[in-house]
Amino acid sequence: MKIGELASATGTRAETVRYYEKIGLLAPPARTSGNYRSYGGEHLARLSFIRRARDLGFTIETVRELLALSDDRTRSCEAVDGIARMHLAEVDRKIADLMALRGELGRVIDTCSHGTVADCKIIEALAPHSHG
Amino acid sequence: MKIGELASATGTRAETVRYYEKIGLLAPPARTSGNYRSYGGEHLARLSFIRRARDLGFTIETVRELLALSDDRTRSCEAVDGIARMHLAEVDRKIADLMALRGELGRVIDTCSHGTVADCKIIEALAPHSHG
DNA sequence: ATGCACCCTGTAGGAACTACAAGGTCAAGC
DNA sequence: GCTTGACCTTGTAGTTCCTACAGGGTGCAT
Incomplete structure (x- = not known):
């Protein structure tokens, strides 16, 4: 899945996806031989979560917290x-x-x-x- | 009237007043011999208008339009x-x-x-x- | 003369993107 | 095989509406 597909699948823009990667909200994906970002289901789920939380008015920092909480299931x-x-x-x-x-x-x-x-x-x- | 007085009279900060001047929303006032900004009633009225419109959620650009519209009384x-x-x-x-x-x-x-x-x-x- | 509150300019930061510029990749069409 | 065009890459600068310094100047009281 290329960045544009991921973006349109989640209602985001490619620039925003790259921005989320840059600020460490979304993990860097694998790259194709042509150096294109290649996303999988994990990224789709994660970005969907981020988008939805942002739409609900959570700040980026809060989203970061929520992601950390969801990653640590023992909490x-x-x-x-x-x-x-x-x-x-x-x-x-x-x-x-x-x-x-x-x-x-x-x-x-x-x-x-x-x-x-x-x-x-x-x-x-x-x-x-x-x-x- | 110095900038600080104007600011507190309108519920603004001095920095914001200077900012409004910089972006052309508020006309540059006369200066004192010591190079202080010296404001009069006109400025007070205009800044009050700006503040109130901003409090009502109008963007700076919309405030600019409203000011332009209000200047043309026959419109x-x-x-x-x-x-x-x-x-x-x-x-x-x-x-x-x-x-x-x-x-x-x-x-x-x-x-x-x-x-x-x-x-x-x-x-x-x-x-x-x-x-x- | 010495504080102190206030003023000056200019620049950088902040939140969360958004918009280029200048170039690389890839599939389709002729 | 070559061109066209959509898409991708990086990096940087702009957006909105201020806010916060830094480094200095002014004005008034003590």
Whole structure:
């Protein structure tokens, strides 16, 4: 499996795959006689995991931790659980922030009277506010 | 008004103010005899606008557009409204993604909390997806 | 005159990629 | 057998939005 195939199989770009290899997240694969990277099922599984975790908002460093945990099967689930919990809290914060933002943005848009910029409420809403 | 005062009046850092000047978002102010930046009400208003728009999640480039639009007072509000609506849609999408993530993390924690190592499903939870 | 808080410029770093540039490999088509 | 074009290689620099120095200058109080 060449890098392009691996990339499209996992929804990644070839550049990103090489980047993951460079930062030590994905093991360097064997090479063909023409010096092309040659991937197998192990790499596919691993990269799928990485992609999915990244999509779920885990940082590269957290993904590294999770991979280390999954590699060491003797370890308890507690560490994994802890990481997940930390992320859950973070995700909850992000959701709350975005909901507040959404409300404000929605209000701003609702006030738009579709006139000229001179009396655009959106611009007004962005204009100077007291700030501490 | 010196840079530090402007910064604290708008909830920004001095470095960020200089950065905004460097990328052409904020006009260079007059200088004192000692070469300090000297800001007036115009700068305060504009930086407040920038800060608020950034807090609402608009990118620097979008803020630039909004500033350009707001400078042309006779222009129709339509473009401004469109930008805000597009941004709102983006925020909605992010919220949806985060809600999905939240559910997944919750499930992982739930599974982990009453199980042994063998039962830990976090790795499986992040296992390969089909990618087309 | 001596601190000290603040200001100046310029550059490097950080997170996680992304986009070249300049060249090598390979299968297909003529 | 040779060309075309898609793909691969390495390396480096750019992206976004700042943040953090380093190494110096200014202004005010003691």
